[in-house]
C-alpha cells in the first residue's frame with residue numbers, strides 16, 4: 001500500500017470515527033473494535049499535550065490527534081536564542097510554531113498553542129493547568145521535544161552533555177511529572193516518550209544523544225510500573241531516520257561521514273528493509289503515537305515501539 005493510500009485510508013477511518021463516536025470513551029471504542037471495526041482510532045473527547053509541536057514529528061502527531069478528534073495542546077519553546085545552535089541546526093522559531101498551530105487549527109478549532117520550555121518544571125505545570133482549564137482535563141501526553149549536539153565522545157564538553165540531557169531526559173521527566181496529577185484526575189491516561197533507534201544501540205558521533213535516548217526508555221519503563229495501578233500506560237517510540245530538520249542537518253550528515261542528502265540516503269537505505277524510500281515521513285511516527293494513544297493501545301505499557309521501517313530488526317532480540 002502506498003503512503004498516500006495509507007493516509008487516505010486513515011483519514012477515512014478517523015473521520016468516520018470522529019463523526020460517529022463523539023464523546024466515546026476508550027472502553028466504548030475498544031468494544032467497537034471487538035465488533036469488527038478494528039483500526040478505528042477515535043480520540044474523540046480526549047485531550048492531548050504534545051511537546052516540541054512546532055515542526056517535524058511533534059507537528060505530525062498534533063495533526064494526527066486532531067484528525068482523530070482530540071483537543072490538542074501544542075507546546076514548543078520556539079526560541080532559537082534559548083538553545084545553542086549546532087552547525088546551522090537550531091530549534092524551531094516563532095514563525096514555524098505559528099504556522100504549525102494554524103495547520104492544526106485547520107483540522108480542529110480545539111487547539112491551544114503554549115510557548116514553554118520543557119526544561120522548566122513550573123512552565124510544564126502551567127501548561128497542564130492551561131490544558132485543564134481550556135479543555136476540562138488531560139488524557140494523553142507526548143514528550144517529543146528533543147535536541148542533539150553532534151560530537152565524538154572524547155571531544156564532548158560539559159555544555160554539550162548537559163544541554164542535551166536537560167532537554168532530552170529532564171524534559172521528558174518534567175513533562176510526565178507535571179501531567180501525572182491531571183491524568184489521575186481523569187482516572188487514567190497515556191504517557192508517550194520519543195526515544196530513537198539511537199536509544200536501542202550504540203551510535204557514534206552524536207554525543208550525549210544516544211545515552212539520553214536510552215535513558216528515556218528507562219524512565220518510561222519506571223513510569224509504566226509505578227503508574228499502572230492508576231490506569232496510566234507509559235510507552236516509548238523509537239523512530240528510525242525521519243525527514244525533519246534534525247535528521248537532515250549538516251551536522252547529522254557529518255556524523256554519518258557523508259556530505260549530501262543523496263549520500264545520506266544511499267547509506268541508510270540498505271538498512272531499512274521495509275521502506276520503499278530512504279527516510280521516514282513524520283506521519284509514519286504519528287501513526288505509532290496514534291495507536292498508543294487510542295483504544296488499541298490500552299493493554300500496552302512499558303513497551304518500546306520501534307517505528308523504523310524494520311531497521312530495528314538488525315538489533316532487537
Ligand SMILES: NC(=O)c1ccc[n+]([C@@H]2O[C@H](COP(=O)([O-])OP(=O)(O)OC[C@H]3O[C@@H](n4cnc5c(N)ncnc54)[C@H](O)[C@@H]3O)[C@@H](O)[C@H]2O)c1
Pocket residue numbers: 051052053054055056057058075076077078079083091092093116117118119144145146147167171194195196197238239240241242243244245246247
Ligand atoms: N528526526 C529523526 O530522524 C528522529 C529519529 C529518532 C528520534 N527522533 C526524536 O523525535 C523527536 C522529534 O524530533 P524531530 O526530528 O521532529 O526534531 P525537530 O528538531 O524537527 O523538532 C523538535 C522540536 O522540539 C522543540 N524543542 C527543542 N527544545 C525544546 C525545549 N527546551 N522546550 C520545548 N520545545 C523544544 C523544537 O523547537 C522543535 O520544534 C525528538 O525527541 C528526536 O530526538 C527524531
